[in-house]
Amino acid sequence: MKTVFGLLALLLSTTLLANDGRVDIWPSIPFIRGADLCKFQDAYGQTRNEYMQTMVRNASDLMQAGAYGNEALDMLVAFDSLYDKNQALATRGQYLDVTLENTLKGYIDQYYRDLNPRIKKLSFKHVNDLKKIVDAAKRGQRIGYFNDEQLEKLDYIAYGSYALAPECRGNIQVTVTLVGRDGQTFTYIGNGKPSVIMSQIASEMFTQFQRTSFPTTLRVGNRSIELIGGFNGSVDQARTPQQAEQACQTLGARLPNQFEYEMVSGYGDWSGGVSLGEGKVVWAMSGGKVYHPGLMNPSPVRNQWEVNAKIFSYYCVR
Numbered sequence: 615m616k617t618v619f620g621l622l623a624l625l626l627s628t629t630l631l632a633n634d635g636r637v638d639i640w641p642s643i644p645f646i647r648g649a650d651l652c653k654f655q656d657a658y659g660q661t662r663n664e665y666m667q668t669m670v671r672n673a674s675d676l677m678q679a680g681a682y683g684n685e686a687l688d689m690l691v692a693f694d695s696l697y698d699k700n701q702a703l704a705t706r707g708q709y710l711d712v713t714l715e716n717t718l719k720g721y722i723d724q725y726y727r728d729l730n731p732r733i734k735k736l737s738f739k740h741v742n743d744l745k746k747i748v749d750a751a752k753r754g755q756r757i758g759y760f761n762d763e764q765l766e767k768l769d770y771i772a773y774g775s776y777a778l779a780p781e782c783r784g785n786i787q788v789t790v791t792l793v794g795r796d797g798q799t800f801t802y803i804g805n806g807k808p809s810v811i812m813s814q815i816a817s818e819m820f821t822q823f824q825r826t827s828f829p830t831t832l833r834v835g836n837r838s839i840e841l842i843g844g845f846n847g848s849v850d851q852a853r854t855p856q857q858a859e860q861a862c863q864t865l866g867a868r869l870p871n872q873f874e875y876e877m878v879s880g881y882g883d884w885s886g887g888v889s890l891g892e893g894k895v896v897w898a899m900s901g902g903k904v905y906h907p908g909l910m911n912p913s914p915v916r917n918q919w920e921v922n923a924k925i926f927s928y929y930c931v932r
Contacts, residue, residue, distance in 0.1 A: 635830075637769040637823055639792065641719065641738035642756045645711035648777035648787075710808070712756070714776060714788060717809060721816035725824075731884035736823040741767045770794050779805050790815050824884050828929070832878065832886060839874060841888070842867055843929050849888060851925050855918055858898035858928035867930035869900045872915050874931060888929060896921055898928040 719738055726734055740747055741764040742757050750757050760768075770792040779785035788811045791801045802818050804811035828843035844850025845861055852858035855869075862868050870878065875897060881887025890897065893908025905914050906921050 635823070635827065636733070636735050636737070638737055638739035638767065639770045639772055640760070640768050641740055643711075643715040643718070643772045643774055643790070645714055645774040645776055645788075647711075648775045710776065710786075711774075714774065714808060714812060715756075717812040718790065718816050721813050722820055725816065725820045729884050731824060732881070733885065736820060739768060765795070768795070786811065788812070788815065790819075792819075826881075826883055826886050826888055830886055832881065839878070840932050841878065841929055842932065849927055849929050851927055852898060853925065855898035855900075855902050855904055855926055855928075858926055859900050862928070862930035865930050867932040869898055869928055870931050871899065872905060875899075875905050891927075895927045896923040896925075898926040 722736065722738075740757065741760055747757050772790060772792050774788060774790040776786050776788045779787045785806050786808055787803070787805045788808075789801055789803045791799055793799050800822065802815045804814045806814075826841070828841055828848055831838055831840045842865060844852075844858070845865075850858075850861070852861065859869055875890060878887040879890040883889045890905070890907040893906070895907070897905040897907075899905055899915065902918050904916055904918055904921055904923070904926060906916055906923075907914055909916060909921070
């Protein structure tokens with residue numbers, strides 16, 4: 615086994631990914647401020663009769679606390695006005711779009727630093743002169759201009775929207791949409807605190823573009839192996855290794871052997887391969903055999919009856 619992994623490490627050090635699938639996104643992301651869903655919920659979340667009952671209860675509580683009728687009314691009006699004033703101050707939305715944009719890009723870069731894939735597939739690319747970018751930053755602006763020639767250097771343009779969430783707890787609802795040069799769009803949505811939302815959206819974007827997609831080809835010296843996935847076009851599952859083998863035969867492919875499973879796992883999910891799952895997943899092999907990463911002694915290759923599993927993962931290769 616040590617010899618196999620030693621050879622694997624050597625191969626990985628000299629191999630290249632055939633299909634890197636890189637995409638470049640315009641780094642300026644304009645955010646459109648949407649409807650105030652908090653006020654909408656506050657206005658339409660209860661009937662007029664329910665609203666009046668609430669106000670009567672509030673007035674009654676104030677009067678029981680010692681306020682006269684006109685004083686209770688004045689206090690209710692003052693409290694309502696103060697609430698609206700504080701909400702207006704908090705929801706002016708000044709520079710929130712800048713915060714959302716930079717937080718999103720910061721989280722994506724953080725994922726790349728932490729996971730360190732072989733090839734960075736997702737990036738925000740400036741196509742303007744650096745001096746113009748710096749001058750715009752000095753004026754408190756973002757670069758927002760590009761011509762048709764510059765557009766050819768980009769794969770996607772991004773824009774977003776944000777609105778106060780309906781639960782009125784300081785959360786916002788954010789969407790980010792990517793528009794490709796062919797008109798294809800991808801939209802991501804989140805609801806919560808601004809920093810948490812952008813972390814979630816960044817994670818979804820990173821996963822979509824960086825995780826291995828099928829089909830993909832890995833080159834090992836003069837040899838190529840094409841990963842085509844299962845019936846679902848990705849890593850699939852079967853109840854028996856025989857079912858998985860038949861699925862691959864139907865697709866004009868086959869199940870990986872031990873070396874191929876280990877070699878592809880060496881690349882990892884973020885660099886064009888497929889992780890074995892550290893013992894949490896049992897993989898189907900031909901001839902009724904399985905690969906169990908959690909049973910390495912004496913070998914991870916076992917008969918089906920030797921493992922306690924009812925579902926087997928697989929992908930097909932050729």
